[in-house]
Amino acid sequence: xxxxxxxxxxxxxxxxxxxxxxxxxxxxxxxxxxxxxxxxxxxxxxxxxxxxxxxxxxxxxxxxxxxxxxxxxxxxxxxxxxxxxxxxxxxxxxxxxxxxxxxxxxxxxxxxxxxxxxxxxxxxxxxxxxxxxxxxxxxxxxxxxxxxxxxxxxxxxxxxxxxxxxxxxxxxxxxxxxxxxxxxxxxxxxxxxxxxxxxxxxxxxxxxxxxxxxxxxxxxxxxxxxxxxxxxxxxxxxxxxxxxxxxxxxxxxxxxxxxxxxxxxxxxxxxxxxxxxxxxxxxxxxxxxxxxxxxxxxxxxxxxxxxxxxxxxxxxxxxxxxxxxxxxxxxxxxxxxxxxxxxxxxxxxxxxxxxxxxxxxxxxxxxxxxxxxxxxxxxxxxxxxxxxxxxxxxxxxxxxxxxxxxxxxxxxxxxxxxxxx
Amino acid sequence: xxxxxxxxxxxxxxxxxxxxxxxxxxxxxxxxxxxxxxxxxxxxxxxxxxxxxxxxxxxxxxxxxxxxxxxxxxxxxxxxxxxxxxxxxxxxxxxxxxxxxxxxxxxxxxxxxxxxxxxxxxxxxxxxxxxxxxxxxxxxxxxxxxxxxxxxxxxxxxxxxxxxxxxxxxxxxxxxxxxxxxxxxxxxxxxxxxxxxxxxxxxxxxxxxxxxxxxxxxxxxxxxxxxxxxxxxxxxxxxxxxxxxxxxxxxxxxxxxxxxxxxxxxxxxxxxxxxxxxxxxxxxxxxxxxxxxxxxxxxxxxxxxxxxxxxxxxxxxxxxxxxxxxxxxxxxxxxxxxxxxxxxxxxxxxxxxxxxxxxxxxxxxxxxxxxxxxxxxxxxxxxxxxxxxxxxxxxxxxxxxxxxxxxxxxxxxxxxxxxxx
Numbered sequence: 001x002x003x004x005x006x007x008x009x010x011x012x013x014x015x016x017x018x019x020x021x022x023x024x025x026x027x028x029x030x031x032x033x034x035x036x037x038x039x040x041x042x043x044x045x046x047x048x049x050x051x052x053x054x055x056x057x058x059x060x061x062x063x064x065x066x067x068x069x070x071x072x073x074x075x076x077x078x079x080x081x082x083x084x085x086x087x088x089x090x091x092x093x094x095x096x097x098x099x100x101x102x103x104x105x106x107x108x109x110x111x112x113x114x115x116x117x118x119x120x121x122x123x124x125x126x127x128x129x130x131x132x133x134x135x136x137x138x139x140x141x142x143x144x145x146x147x148x149x150x151x152x153x154x155x156x157x158x159x160x161x162x163x164x165x166x167x168x169x170x171x172x173x174x175x176x177x178x179x180x181x182x183x184x185x186x187x188x189x190x191x192x193x194x195x196x197x198x199x200x201x202x203x204x205x206x207x208x209x210x211x212x213x214x215x216x217x218x219x220x221x222x223x224x225x226x227x228x229x230x231x232x233x234x235x236x237x238x239x240x241x242x243x244x245x246x247x248x249x250x251x252x253x254x255x256x257x258x259x260x261x262x263x264x265x266x267x268x269x270x271x272x273x274x275x276x277x278x279x280x281x282x283x284x285x286x287x288x289x290x291x292x293x294x295x296x297x298x299x300x301x302x303x304x305x306x307x308x309x310x311x312x313x314x315x316x317x318x319x320x321x322x323x324x325x326x327x328x329x330x331x332x333x334x335x336x337x338x339x340x341x342x343x344x345x346x347x348x349x350x351x352x353x354x355x356x357x358x359x360x361x362x363x364x365x366x367x368x369x370x371x372x373x374x375x376x377x378x379x380x381x382x383x384x385x386x387x388x389x390x391x392x393x394x395x396x397x398x399x400x401x402x403x404x405x406x407x408x409x410x411x412x413x414x415x416x417x418x419x420x421x
Numbered sequence: 422x423x424x425x426x427x428x429x430x431x432x433x434x435x436x437x438x439x440x441x442x443x444x445x446x447x448x449x450x451x452x453x454x455x456x457x458x459x460x461x462x463x464x465x466x467x468x469x470x471x472x473x474x475x476x477x478x479x480x481x482x483x484x485x486x487x488x489x490x491x492x493x494x495x496x497x498x499x500x501x502x503x504x505x506x507x508x509x510x511x512x513x514x515x516x517x518x519x520x521x522x523x524x525x526x527x528x529x530x531x532x533x534x535x536x537x538x539x540x541x542x543x544x545x546x547x548x549x550x551x552x553x554x555x556x557x558x559x560x561x562x563x564x565x566x567x568x569x570x571x572x573x574x575x576x577x578x579x580x581x582x583x584x585x586x587x588x589x590x591x592x593x594x595x596x597x598x599x600x601x602x603x604x605x606x607x608x609x610x611x612x613x614x615x616x617x618x619x620x621x622x623x624x625x626x627x628x629x630x631x632x633x634x635x636x637x638x639x640x641x642x643x644x645x646x647x648x649x650x651x652x653x654x655x656x657x658x659x660x661x662x663x664x665x666x667x668x669x670x671x672x673x674x675x676x677x678x679x680x681x682x683x684x685x686x687x688x689x690x691x692x693x694x695x696x697x698x699x700x701x702x703x704x705x706x707x708x709x710x711x712x713x714x715x716x717x718x719x720x721x722x723x724x725x726x727x728x729x730x731x732x733x734x735x736x737x738x739x740x741x742x743x744x745x746x747x748x749x750x751x752x753x754x755x756x757x758x759x760x761x762x763x764x765x766x767x768x769x770x771x772x773x774x775x776x777x778x779x780x781x782x783x784x785x786x787x788x789x790x791x792x793x794x795x796x797x798x799x800x801x802x803x804x805x806x807x808x809x810x811x812x813x814x815x816x817x818x819x820x821x822x823x824x825x826x827x828x829x830x831x832x833x834x835x836x837x838x839x840x841x842x
Contacts, residue, residue, distance in 0.1 A: 030617060031649075034637040048804055050622055086613030086653075088624035104613060106625040146803050153808065161834045162637030163807035166630035166729055169617040170804055192507030192525060196451060196590040201471055203509035204527040209587035216455040216583030228452075232507075308587055340761045382567050383469055383591055386584035387574065413582045 007282035009397050010357040013293070013318055016279055020300075022328035023180040023250065033165050035222065036178035037328040038158040044151050044171045047144030052107040054083075056139040059098040059120055059128060060111035066133040074121065074129040083108065098128055107140055114139035147171065157328050179328035182250040184223045186211045188230045189238065189256055190306055195230045209308045209383070210255040214315050221320040222327050223251070233265065239272040246299045250326065253319060255304040255311045256290070266292050266303030276301070284397060285357045288314040309386055313359045316411070317394075341409045344371035346393070351401040361389035362410055373410050389413065428703035430818050431778040434714070434739055437700055441721075443749035444601040444671065455586050456643065457599035458749040459579040465572050465592045468565030473528040475504075477560040480519035480541055480549060481532035487554040495542065495550040504529065519549055528561055535560035568592065578749050600749035603671040605644045607632045609651045610659065610677055611727055616651045630729045630804070631676040635736050642741040643748050644672070654686065660693040667720045671747065674740065676725040676732045677711070687713050687724030697722070705818060706778045709735040730807055734780045737832070738815075762830045765792035767814070772822040782810035783831055794831050810834065 008016075025039030054060065061077060069075035081090045082100035089108035093099055098115070099108050107114075113134040121129035147153070153167065154160075160168075160176070168176060188208040196207050208230045215225045226249050231238055238254070245252055256266055270276040273296050280293035287310035292303030302319055304311045344364055352358045362373040376389045391412040395402055402408060429437075446460030475481065482498060490496035502511045503521035510529035514520055519536070520529050528535075534555040542550035568574070574588065575581075581589075581597070589597060609629040617628050629651045636646045647670050652659055659675070666673055677687055691697040694717050701714035708731035713724030723740055725732045765785055773779045783794040797810045812833040816823055823829060 030633060031636065034640060046622075050627065051624055085611065086625050104627075141803075146805050159835060162634040162641075163729070163733060163810075163834065165637055166634035166733075167804055167808050169633045170628050170630050170729075172617060172622065172628060174617055190506065196593060196595055201467075201593065203472055204507050206471065206525075207591050207593060209591050212451060212590045213583040213587035215452065216586055219455060220583070308584070308591075312584060312587075383588055384567050387588050389584075413584065414580060 005278060005281040007284050007289070008280050009284045009355065010317060011397065013280050013283055014321060016293070017318070017322045017325055020322065020325045023182060023326050025177045026180045027175040027177055029175055030165055030169055030173070033160050033168070033176040033178060034162060036160050036176070036181075038154045038156055038160065039177045039179045039328065041152060041156050042154045042168075042173070042177070044147050044149060044153050045173065046171045047149040048147040048170055049141055049143060049145070052140055052142050054101045054103055054105045054107060054114045054139060055141055056114050056116045057103050058101060058117045058139065059115045059130070060089075060093060060101045060105075060107055061098045061113055061115055061130070061134065062093065062095055062111060063113040063134050063136045063138065065096055065098075066113070066115060066130050069130045069133050071131045074131045075133075076123070077128055077130060079122075079126055079128050098130070112136045112140070159329060179326075182223045182323050182326040183226045183248065184218045184251040184253060184323070185227045185229075185245040185249040186214045186218070186225060187228075187238075187241070187245075187252065187254045188306075189233060189254060191233050193230055193232075210304070210306070210311045213308060213312045213386075214253055214255070214304075214319075217312065217315045217320060218253070218323065221323040222329075223323045235265070235268055238269050242269060242301070243273075246296060249299065251300045251302065251319075251323070253302045253304060253315070256306045269303075270294050270296070270301065273301075283314070283318070284355055285314070285317070285359070287359065288317070291318065293318075308383060309361070312386065313392070316392075317357075317359065340412045342371060342391070342412060343407055344373035344410050346402055346404060346406050346408045347372045347374050349401065349404045350375060350393070350395060352395040352399060354400050355397050357397050358395040360393045360395065361385055362391060362393050363388055364390040364410060371410070373408055426699060426702040428705050428710070429701050430705045430776065431738060432818065434701050434704055435742060437714070438739070438743045438746055441743065441746045444603060444747050446598050447601045448596040448598050450596055451586055451590055451594070454581050454589070454597040454599060455583060457581050457597070457602075459575045459577055459581065460598045460600045460749065462573060462577050463575045463589075463594070463598070465568050465570060465574050466594065467592045468570040469568040469591055470562055470564060470566070473561055473563050475522045475524055475526045475528060475535045475560060476562055477535050477537045478524050479522060479538045479560065480536045480551070481510075481514060481522045481526075481528055482519045482534055482536055482551070482555065483514065483516055483532060484534040484555050484557045484559065486517055486519075487534070487536060487551050490551045490554050492552045495552045496554075497544070498549050498551060500543075500547055500549050519551070533557045533561065580750060600747075603644045603744050603747040604647045604669065605639045605672045605674060605744070606648045606650075606666040606670040607635045607639070607646060608649075608659075608662065608666075608673065608675045609727075610654060610675060612654045614651055614653075631725070631727070631732045634729060634733045634807075635674055635676070635725075635740075638733065638736045638741055639674070639744065642744040643750075644744045656686070656689055659690050663690060663722070664694075667717060670720065672721045672723070672740075672744070673717075674723045674725060674736070677727045690724075691715050691717075691722065694722075704735070704739070705776055706735070706738065706780070708780065709738070712739065714739075729804060730782070733807065734813070737813075738778075738780065761833045763792060763812070763833060764828055765794035765831050767823055767825060767827050767829045768793045768795050770822065770825045771796060771814070771816060773816040773820060775821050776818050778818050779816040781814045781816065782806055783812060783814050784809055785811040785831060792831070794829055 077098040080097040083089050083105040092109035093111040119132040188210045193208045194205045211228045275297045277295045283291045294301045361376045365372045391410040393408045498519040501518040504510050504526040510527050513530035514532040540553040609631045614629045615626045632649045696718045698716045704712045715722045782797045786793045812831040814829045
């Protein structure tokens, strides 16, 4: 394992990630397919509509029987039965006859158009007057006019929305071939870390935050959170747990303690996996520099910084895009940081360094014609900064900072709700 | 029950909805609290940090022992033990002494500052040189400096994001008081409707789409989809099922058949519920006019149009905002149609009528400096229109149409992925 990789830029890490293959396909019932990604292109097995349907309430007719009809000189047709919703037309239509039909009703054989009820007059039980001609095909939708049998419905990589699932139901697909969702284990390590369930906090200890924030981000990115644990800095134990977790997880997220040596510690874990291939050791990002990514057989191992804001930002900027790629979502859909963005005016200057990506938490404030973004500062250990921020601004590696008053893209921590409270 | 209500505008319906009360509170474990809404304000039960912590690696000292120290004339301090991560400081610090401390370590009693390791020189096992003075409190975060005990963490109505859940973990909240999620039954009715699971499609029948599209929208809006069923137009059966469903559902969504009489049919169902209060019967919206909303005891009943696009639009524009209100999300967060929007240039003129809200499905196309919105037209029965559209444009009741070339807000069908394929 090459232990001494050069620190990579965010762009370089994303390029590595975009080279990963999607997970395998699985077939899921329609009711579980919403938000999932098509594992292969899908052609419609059936036409829509399945039978020629009226698109208006009225009378099914042979269009030529109506040619020349007008208010002054209506065509007289014999009423020959009625089509009921959900039933086959009772019989085929002879020339000179008309059949009552509702919107969505099945056209009888022999009929090629529908006269809207507005242009008819019932003379008696047996006869209807038609006061306007209809063209062949008028007010009718033919077999396959909406979706032809064999027509490409969705390409590979398509993310299924509510209407897409409904469309699959319409053409009779009960199970859908989608890409598997990555199963992710989340481990928080550090001698000082205890779980929120552990009761009274001993002096010198702090409660684990990272499994909670990472869980939410993984969920939102479509991953399945599997095992979640808090571990002390015990190398043997960590190696043991990771080995077990890789049996039924695709990804392990291990956030290190906040001590200086955390990164080396994570590398030591990887030393125990003969099949580990170190891909990233250090990223030019603030916060989040001591980030590690390795491939371990078919699985992926992330060593994340222990600091809550750092772990969260790396999860947003790098782990979530990887989960997208593993799900077959095309990475270009989530360029940097994913989720929703909103434009805002930066309310102060932000210095940065060329070659490094900086993530600055900001608070949004409504202004006359949009939003102002106020950087939320605090000493780096601050938890309250995370809570106060509505989102973050990314200063890319090509910029040496952002000037006050420029328009910035704020990546929102909450996709639907720009500004809370 | 007032059967003959005036058709209401979308704005009026939203105002009615905003008057609904949120559901009751429930306490959920942290691991289930992501995305949920605080049912009451929450004050921090504990301070963060819980103990004074070093924010740098170095030496815990009494600051006055360093005053006047410089490279030329360093202060000499006796090294008195070491603080380990996750442990209480071994003893208090006497004057003239220094204790080794890591970032995040617990400050010993008596110490009031940390000298960064960069400004120290180890002389021998027992002695360290300090080459810079530190001020009281320097490189230390005191008890409650980040979050004070009793400080307001979240107001009522706050939607919990990943970092908020992490913050709750940090202050020791294992269970969170959140508003219950509305449980929603989804019924698709119509003599012509069969379920996708029913095998070969008989002539004249079509497969149910609405339960599938409504399910996805309800899920995305935070509702819990309970019973899902497809029913024939059998009034007695419908009344019976609805009565049963109201026992353990907060909301029933019933989409009618596409026949003209569907709306009257839905009203007939409500006639059988003595406690039903009709709130809306007809909305000035296209598509979606024959929409009904009634309160039935503590529950809500929606009669939605049977046409797939209409049912979907009404669910996006009216039902989803109601689910927000029932969850205690403040309605202003989801002004019209919810989810994410993107600005685009309209590529053709769209006529409309004053007093009516129009929803036009559009496809987004990348242009030089943004997106173009192309209306997706098709005969109204078209399913493929739904699949082709990336989102929709709303022409408000105050507008009589939109001109070609104007900038419009496109409401995306998929919150994260603006343009697919």
